[in-house]
Amino acid sequence: MSTSRRRKIEEEFIEAKNNWDLEKLYVDLASAKGKALTPVEKKFLRGLLCGFSPAEIASKVYKTRSSSTVRVYLSNGLYKYIEEMLSRQAPDFIKVKNWSRVTQLLEKAGYKKVWLQIESGTLNTTFSKTKAQEIANNKSTPMQDWGEAVDTSIFYGRKKELTQVEKWILQEKVRLVVLLGMGGIGKTTFSVRLAELLKDNFDFIVWRSLRFAASPEVIFEQILEVISPESFTKGQSISRSISQLVSCLRSTRSLIILDHVDSILYSNSNIEVQEYTEVLSAKTSAIANSNINVNNLNVPSIQYLPGYEAFGELIQRLGESQHQSCLLLTSREKPQEIAALEGNTLPVRSLKLTGLNQLQTKEILELKGFATVNLEESQQIMQRYAGNPLFIKLAATAIHELFAGKIDEFLQQETVVFGGIRSCLDEQFNRLSVVEKQIMYLLAINGDFDLKKLQKNLMLRVSQRLTLEAVELLQRRSLLETDESSFSLTPVLKEYLIEKLIEENLKFSRDEAGSLLFAHTIFEKQLKNHLKVSRLNTEL
Ligand SMILES: Nc1ncnc2c1ncn2[C@@H]1O[C@H](COP(=O)(O)OP(=O)(O)OP(=O)(O)O)[C@@H](O)[C@H]1O
Ligand SMILES: [Mg+2]
Missing domain, CATH: 3.40.50.300 (P-loop containing nucleotide triphosphate hydrolases)
Structure with a gap:
């Protein structure tokens, strides 16, 4: 193997050395194996220690979606040496059942660079x-x-x-x-x-x-x-x-x-979610007749x-x-x-903390195994997910799994919020009070608003104080983007809320006479069109 090729291999996944005592690991594993680890074995080990799966290693190193070569290499070599090494250190035989166990086992055996390791709740x-x-x-x-x-x-x-x-x-x-x-x-x-x-x-x-x-x-x-x-x-x-x-x-x-x-x-809301759904689904007249006393609404703290x-x-x-x-x-x-x-x-x-920029988005995508990410693609992903690194990573996984790694195909389809991204947003949305939810929906449909305009457009007639408190709370929950005196939502939140509105409306339509289903179709179409235009504007 040429010196430059060897050096290139040695540099791959080198970040592992920040957190792991690599030198000691190489020595101990060599002793378990009976001879020194090969550069490729060391590289795979570092990849695992950086948290990559065999599929991600294959994709990063060999630009291939097939991970079978890496898996076989690991099972026939590295896993066996790790088992042998750990079994020499502890009386029990330890089996490496899959790649994700490697870091846990090696951390437990003391190869991670930490000074003290005390498990929460089980202090020794x-x-x-x-x-x-x-x-x-x-x-x-x-x-x-x-x-x-x-x-x-x-x-x-x-x-x-x-x-x-x-x-x-x-x-x-x-x-x-x-x-x-x-x-x-x-x-x-x-x-x-x-x-x-x-x-x-x-x-x-x-x-x-x-x-x-x-x-x-x-x-x-x-x-x-x-x-x-x-x-x-x-x-x-x-x-x-x-x-x-x-x-x-x-x-x-x-x-x-x-x-x-x-x-x-937590924030204690004095109105049940179900009551809120009724308010949302009902027409304006029904709101007036609903038994919710809007004057009693409180914005929780x-x-x-x-x-x-x-x-x-x-x-x-x-x-x-x-x-x-x-x-x-x-x-x-x-x-x-x-x-x-x-x-x-x-x-x-x-x-x-706000989102990462286009360059950092590109770096995350490359890290997730996309060899050639062009500027426009990374820009669009960054905008859709407001530079949220978790969402970018989840989207990257979905692109690999559902779109055969084709970013452009993923960008062409309309769904932005799914799986883990949706659960993460659900967690935050479910904590909101009625007034906060209304404000979020309004912002999703209408774009920017200042306080006065917000107050005027809220479906529930609530006092200025309540609107003010709700906006302040939404800001404290990191959900609003503020620009001088106007408020807006990030594209990913907008998409999430529109999807939610469509679902809530469908629920309502199902409970009503059949003709309303038609109304739902129009409603959905209008909202989706609206979303498309808004997305286009952001991208432009
Ligand atoms: N600057 C960064 N560069 C690369 N990846 C990052 C960066 N910041 C975060 N990530 C990745 O994004 C994901 C989410 O990060 P993290 O868990 O720190 O978010 P969080 O704000 O703490 O989320 P939560 O509110 O759910 O706790 C992780 O996988 C993390 O590795
Ligand atoms: Mg966190």
């Missing part, structure tokens, strides 16, 4: 205390606990935002930062990347996900176990834990990251789920009091306290 006190003490004794090593932090070896763009937040935290000593944005926009990934960037500036770093709504007791205990193991007593009261945390964050320089705070937030209020208290205290640490939150919705505490010159700030 002895282990973490001993380890904590050991690292704390070595003053030059910052103590870091990344919990279940995601791998960020593939990360595009966001330089401006990273520099901005870095400046807030290091130079302006901001003590509470909230990263906001729609589902899939990249908050979690950004938070991990930021922590990696800042890690040398802190004595302690703790990253925790609230995705599965771990209780405040568990999370506070885990943080204290890392930053002050000697002061923590098991079973102590939650208020004592909060006070201890605040005091520890004063005496040490720590970075605490709580991801997915929206999982412990964003609150903590019962049992999770202690998080709010901690956030409030860390935002208000003097300390040398930083609490970084990621959330789809802005918690109540932040709105009150934040300001451009205050030590509490929030940053709304």
